[in-house]
Ligand SMILES: O=C(O)CCC(=O)C(=O)O
């Protein structure tokens with residue numbers, strides 16, 4: 001394990017992996033693997049999202065959250081464990097806490113269009129009828145981030161000495177979710193619990209997360225020396241990090257680094273923050289049993305065998321989304 005302490009997350013160019021130049025490709029795999037073995041986060045450019053789409057998507061997301069609560073509430077649907085549509089303020093809390101985060105969000109899931117019977121496992125998406133363009137913008141972003149995520153997983157498969165396409169069949173029509181988040185303005189601090197934060201410290205559940213440039217500061221990650229460091233991506237970058245499922249599969253070789261979104265200083269508490277992570281999940285039957293190649297004398301097997309579906313179910317209960 002590399003002991004290096006990063007002051008900021010490493011930046012990589014996804015085009016180095018996809019352009020067909022073998023030495024650039026190999027270097028990308030090495031740099032990504034090293035970063036994920038250490039800090040678990042990278043900033044990526046040439047991810048495929050255009051500025052135009054990003055702008056339009058944020059515009060429709062802002063428009064959705066600016067609506068009256070009664071309108072948003074129509075899209076909070078019972079029985080879906082918050083996996084589609086709107087999830088209201090304070091509903092989700094980090095694992096191990098009970099105070100809800102200071103956020104509301106909207107989930108868009110996989111649209112299965114190729115006759116794959118997995119379709120019956122997924123609830124249908126719900127889209128706000130007040131903002132027709134919301135559907136097109138979120139689905140286009142979903143597909144673009146999913147494609148970038150597949151490339152990242154190809155690179156990781158090589159790093160892990162698996163076949164380059166190891167993850168392909170496992171993420172095909174996977175249970176990924178695009179989450180548009182609004183960290184809402186706080187005008188009266190008496191109305192929120194003293195220990196409430198925008199997003200309390202947590203690891204992501206999924207294989208990898210692709211995070212579209214957040215609109216304001218606040219994201220921090222816990223470095224291995226227990227210092228919180230700020231994450232800032234340049235306008236043309238997205239942040240891509242390892243989630244708990246991949247950490248588990250690799251028996252902690254790839255690190256799912258704890259991160260949080262801190263509250264802004266008092267004078268900015270009345271402002272909103274928006275971010276749009278794409279949580280890349282496999283199909284629920286993916287086996288997350290630690291890879292043999294990641295188990296050895298120095299690193300004995302750390303986790304019970306489990307499928308992705310079982311792991312997700314357990315975590316949704318732990319964070320208050322599943323009752
Ligand atoms: O809003 C952000 O910048 C990060 C959000 C996050 O970590 C999450 O939703 O899991």
Ligand SMILES: [Fe+2]
Pocket residue numbers: 202203204259
């Ligand atoms: Fe997260």
